[in-house]
Amino acid sequence: MNPIRNSAKAIIMRDGCLLLIRNRDRDGDWYILPGGGQNHGESLREALQRECQEEIGVHVQIGDLRLVREYIGRNHEFAEHDSEAHQVELMFECQIDASYSPASGQTPDISQTGVVWIPLSELQNCRLYPKALLRILRNGMPGLTCRYLGDVN
DSSP states (O other): OOOOEEEEEEEEEETTEEEEEEEEETTEEEEEOSEEEOOTTOOHHHHHHHHHHHHHOSOOEEEEEEEEEEEEGGGSTTHHHHTTOEEEEEEEEEEOOTTOOOOOOSSOOTTEEEEEEEEGGGGGGSOBSSTHHHHHHTTOOTTOOOEEEEEOO
16 A cells, blocks of 8 residues: 655746646646645645656645645546556645746756646636646636635546
8 A cells, every 4th residue: 555645736826827747748738837746854835845846846835724635536538547656636726936937957857858837718728637727727816715626637
C-alpha cells in the first residue's frame, strides 16, 4: 500500500488569466497548476516554493490556502494507471513578480512542455486537472474562502 501524498499547488492569476503548466500525452495537451509533492521534513510552503522554482523558474509569494482536493486514483478516469494513488492537494493563492514571462524552470516534470497564461474565459476549452477548477476559477477568486472539494478529478 502506498502512503498518502501531500502536494502543494499555486493558484496564480493576473489580468484575467491563470498560470498553468502545460503537459502532453498521447491525447494531446493537458494543464495543471504549478506545484507538487511535499518531501519529508519540508513544510507545505517550502514544498510549494521549491516546486515553483523547479517548474516555472520563479519565486512565489504564498498567500492563503484556498482549495483542498483529494484524489483517490481508483475512483477516476486514470484508474487503470494510478489506482494506487491517493493524494491530498492544498492549493494556495500566490503572486509572482509582474515582470515574469512564462518559462519552464531548470527541473520541470518529464511530461511538462511549457508554462502558459490561459484566459479564465478559455479554461473550458482546456483539459485542466482537476476538472473542478473549471467551474470554481472561471470568474477568478473574488470571495473564495478555503473550500474542501472532496475526491474530484
